[in-house]
Amino acid sequence: MARIEVDGIVFEAREGENLLQACLSQHLDLPYFCWHPSLGSVGACRQCAVIQYDDEEDERGRLVMACMTPVQEGARFSVDAPGAAGFRASVIEWLMENHPHDCPVCEEGGECHLQDMTVMSGHTTRRFHGRKKTWRNQDLGPFIGHEMNRCITCYRCTRFYHDYAGGKDLQAFGSRSRMYFGRTADGVLESEFAGNLVEVCPTGVFTDKPFSQSYSRKWDLGSAPSICPGCAVGCNISPGERFGRLKRIHNRYHGEVNGYFLCDRGRFGSHFVNAENRLRRCGVRVGDEEFQEIEGLEALAVLTDLAGGGNVVGIGSPRASIEDNFALMQLVGEDQFCAGFSSDEAVLNELIVDIYRSGAGRVPTPLEIENSDAVLVLGEDVLNSAPRLALSLRQSVRNESLRLAEGARIPLWQDAGVRGHAQGALSELFSLTVLPTGLDDIAAHVEHLPPEQIARHGHAIAQAVAGVGAEESASGRIAAALKSAKRPLIVSGTGCGDGEVMRAAAAVSSALRHAGSDPALLLTALEVNSLGATLLGGGLGLDEALKRLKNGAADNVIVLENDLYRRADPSLVDAALEASRRNGRVLVADLIETRTTANATHLIPVAAYAETLGTFVNLEGRAQRFYQVFEPRAPVTSAWQWLGEAGRAAGRNDMRWQHFDTVVETCASRPGLEALREVAPGADYRGAGGLRIPRETHRASGRTARNAHIDVHERKTPVDTESPFSFSMEGAQGGAVGSARSAVWAPGWNSNQSVFKFQDEVGGALIGGSSGIRLFEPAHGVPAPSYAMSQTSDEGEGFRLIPLHRIFGSDELSAMSPPVVERGGAAEVVLNRADAGRLGAREGDGIRCDLLSASAALRVDDAMAVGHAGLVVGETFGWLPRGRVVLSRDPDFRSSQELIARE
């Protein structure tokens, strides 16, 4: 550490870190533009100028850029000196010459880094009276708006998009005062992380298009800490609400999970909350008639009735919280409860838990994988199944560059210096996947293989690590690289649907442990609460549950937030629901309409994640609390409330839950879930000064007016009995728990850059610690388990089906979000050219799977192994049969585009 002095304040900073970062870590106000905590310094914008003095005697000092100046013991600086302040004001004045005066109509207004810096620098009067440059904007697709006139040429966009996220289609064009940031031509921004431009760009050039279409100022958005429901990474998000509508998703900083960035599924996938096909009413129907709306109490009576007897099966869901699932489990009894995975997937998720608990490797946090200096990816198309991880993996290969820079004594925050010196040197990432992935471009070695061969290859690598097998082979080379790495990482998961692949990953990790290294092993699950639902358990497999209904061993079923047609053989689901409709009741509680709700007898509308609170467990086993952002309109209610009411009404002593915290408490009595109690502060937590934490900002407008068209009396503010948050602007943010705040804002810092004010140090944990509790702490001192390859036979006619996941379309809820619908693709069947030829089919033709009664367009890809067919998971293909399946060319197939064109 080095002691430095800034305007008379003496503090400790890390030796060699740059002064800007050091000042911000002290929560001092110092303007900047081109620096970004994740992107480092390039010294381009000249906005962070300060005076550096040579010694105690030096009174004049010299102007330096804080972001380019390493701190050293005894260094003395001034931010406030007139020379520095005046220079920064001039810089802003230059930048503002061409900037339009459009703040009132700019979406960035009120959370604009440029506005903040302009005010902070004191440039208040325009002296430039020349003509401003104007630009033609581009159509960048359904996610991102473009308004180039607002650009201040800081390069943060291309440094994020191109350098950090590896995007190829956004660039800086031109030179000097004629810079343009965009694509070579109009078109959809290709990167799956393009949405981060909205937050990375300090001005309103790149904006959130869906948000612009239904816009509110940041200060008018109500919010509460939330978790992205898009996948199992569990990124922390800040949903914004106004007038009972979810308006947008912003990143919520988490120092171990998502840092400063989200993927576009997460950012743009949440509009399903407002979707038209939300289930909003209770319903009942007789026979094949239409659903009739019923009162909530009537629906509750049905639920209560089911709570009393034992003749019922309860099916939960990995997209519902632990508490919702637990409430259902409690209601129907553990032996009648099924977590809601397909029977195959349940086995895979249990395998994750087993492997994590076995101590085969250390379970890294999602951000920690950025530090890995050698990575083996086995079978998982991470960019599509756990997207945010792919961005972290992309950073991991930069470790070689960082190592070279360290050797050359270049500070690691010197972004241009590090990149220039390393000339694109990458650490090794080995990728064995079914088809090409978005990480192939940075991989040292890529192979495209079917799952069973990936598993075999993986086991061979494990053997090579243990010293068995040829060193010249690819396996030998990969093994050697992993062994010599300081921080090796193995990534695998349930995505390709083959447990043997994950066992192979565990075997490699285990072998590395035996060989004395400390490998990290991360296994991805597919849904937001896959691991939570798995840990909760339940006595029934899904197929078994459905068979019970089909053969009359149980007459009633309660399905919670689950479309069974995506989880089991559709003909089995049909038979089960039909029998249950005949013999009893099919009560489906969901937030959307699905094929399952269409086959129900009773419907109950439940809250979406933003309308309730609960706990999700992410892929590292981190239990995280999400809070209610806004109240749903009755009768939509949290599932745990519906179920709890029913239990109470049925006189169940084990379900006397008044409040959410009691549900948590009861649930935490289950083995392995004890830590649930500590996940997040309960309803009695209070922020600074003993006050509730306000969901609304202190500048929220129109409090008395916003409902005046309905009623001139100001509405009574609802009281939140379940969380420490209030539904108004009164209260205080934060307190002891850093994550307990609904928005980031600090005086002078209206943009999201203000987050540094709430971090221990720039880029570190939030004050009060990173939120969430990991349920699997690394097993210490346990001997590394061994995983042998199990033998499978794979002979026979037809194709072996392999699930393929897509960031846009495979996740059930985000696939209903209108911008994602616009961005996403249709279902596909991927075949090798030879196989396509054998079926007499060409690219674009329909391929039919009789067993699934579904067809989709063919895409020919020679990376797909012969005898295998990749099916894109989504609305068309959910559950996939194991074993070989016959496919044929479908002469009647029409692609969705053709169908639209016809209409």
Add this chain to the structure above:
Amino acid sequence: MSEPAFIDVLSQAEIDAIEIEVAHLPDRPSAAIDALLIVQKHRGWVSDESLAAIARLLGMSAADLDSIATFYNLIYRKPVGRHVVMVCDSVSCYVMGGESLMMRIRRHLGIEPGETTEDGRYTLLPCVCLGACDRAPVIMVDDQLAGPLAESDVEDVLGAFE
């Protein structure tokens, strides 16, 4: 990436010339500027189609290549006349009368910077630095420098380029 084979857009002569440059360099994208100049030599300018074709040939994205192409004054992304007149508008030339020189040239050619005369003879472009401050105010026509240039010399100097 299912565009048609853009490489068809380039002639064999262009491809051969580019490959010679590539052979001297550590990686293909390093030949970007040379490749752009080669195509420009053959065609007078670099169209969007040519740009995409060069990018494919060099294994880089069109955006990355265009970023380079648009950075340089001497690479033309729009068609230009038979002769390109570059007038330096940087500090030294400005101090030495560059502004009125530009005015004189505009009047003489009857076009604004960025335009081409109707007969396709001249394109007029401002240029940030020609690297010849000692000859300020300086202009460059095609690859010939002229300066220090008095306003009265403009007609003669430009007239020499048919």
